[in-house]
Amino acid sequence: MIETKKLRKSFHNGNVETEILKGIDFHVGRGEFVAIMGRSGAGKSTLMYQMSLLDEPTSGEVIINGGHNAAKMSNDEKTLFRLTRLGYVFQDYALIPELNALENVALPLLMQDIPWKKAYTQAEEALKRVGLETHMGQLPSQLSGGEQQRVSISRAIAHKPDILFADEPTANLDNESSRIILEIFQELHKAGQTIIMVTHEPEYGKMAQKIVHLDDGMITGVTRN
């Protein structure tokens, strides 16, 4: 489904070069639910940004679905690929404050030129999947943190992406809300969704099918649950 080959990422601060990812070889199969774990600064999020085409590695390759090599894609192609094939759940929900829950979910669908009615039907279905059928008309400011994250998940899955990326999706949530979010991920996984989640909470990592341990920019081990 997605694999990285000798993936490296460095940042420059003046003349000082800091290598965050030191040649990651990594593979996630179709339908897998993988948690990337590690201490702060281990490079978890940086790895996810490279894999999800939000950033460009210093060297190495990201290959999605066997044929799409990120290094060979233009910026516009990456943007379109992210819109149609990938889904994102961010730590701080990242909803558009002026749009209500339904509009937030429908927006990426409309941008894919899906007809208005069909896009809204799909958005409604996605919100129903996360139990927010009664909150569709509410603005993000009228929703709790957990509800906002569920809207964010709905937005990420509404177009049935190949891979769902989640960057610390429970970091800003209380235990109960976090549990609900993870349960949603598990249900999506059962339905065949490929999920790659970054977390530093061992408890939530255990809910994934596979845990990739990262330390100092290198994979130090893979655990299967």
Added chain:
Amino acid sequence: MAVRQIKRSSKWTTGLIIAVMILTSLNLIVVSGILVGLIQGAIDAVRTHYTSDVIISTLKNKSYIENSPEVMSVIDKIPEIEGVTARYLKGGTLEANYKTRVKETDKPNTAAGTIVGIDPTAEDKITDLSKFVVEGSYLDANDYDQVLIGSFLVKKYLPIESPGFSALDNIEPGTKIRINIGDIQREVTVKGIVKSKVDEISLRVFMVDSQFRSIIGRNDYNVSEIAAKLKPGTNPEVVRDALKRNGVDTVAKVQTYTDAQPKFIKDLVATFALLGNMISSIGLVVASITIFIVIFINAITRRKFIGILKGIGINGKAIEISYVFQSIFYALIGSVIGIVIVYALLQPFIAAHPINFPFSDGILVAPVSGTLARIALLIFTTIVAGYIPARMIVRKNTLDSILGRK
């Protein structure tokens, strides 16, 4: 998204931006409109109260139009002409204290002006002369030895002490004055004083044409000026050309009211229009900066969301367009309200109550084509002013925007 942003943004902010756009559109239309209208008011007044639509006057070096009765008969045959007023003109002086001046060295109370013989009824029909009587009353066809005197010849209306210019002091209706035309002297009574912003009225002395003819010994009915009023909708150039075709231009100068305008008036109109545009352009710059700041602040405070939108695959162009749409919305709403204010309120109001400038009754000149061009300029400017900051923010690295990195 842009619609939602506008709908759900602060009503005060939206109101303020639209208010700036309204003021800018008014500035664009009204400032130059008033400046041009200041001159246009004077031009209109000269047309309405002096030249009318077509003016026939003497050729150079002639003091009257030869064969005036024949010219009048030509005029009578042109159906587009609604009416005419013929004027006999002679330069002369006026003297007020000729009875009380004891010594030769006493300062004479005199003024120089043009004495005009008119048919009071025809003149009033064509130029509304009676409207300008500020003291006394208008002439009657049967008046004898009675004159209307222009206010610029009366000191209390034009208190200027200039070596080359003098006006009559202590003049009011009923005062007897002496008119000197060449060697001819005539004592007349001031029946009224006429005051107008049209110099050709305020610098003249009017008396009934029949008596004037007898004073100057003009028995051939040759006049010096004929002002012709046309039927509504008639192009003055058509009538001018018809008069020329009938040979009137061999004995007189035939001009439309625009032909009769001195070149400096045309230059003045162009100058004021340019001046108005220059002043308006300052407003345009202010509006552009306002929109730039509003969109820039909006975009920079939403940089993270813009990054997220790009992150989830929304094309940067679509985000830029949403900001441009907002700019167009503000400019369009402001302009429409501005146009309504101009055409529904200001223009009719100023037309009914002209601005009292010292030398003209100023109107608001706002031709639709000019207004639309200015509004198009405003909208174009705001599009650019909205696009630039949006582009600046959208171009930033997606991940840096999402993570709030500089």
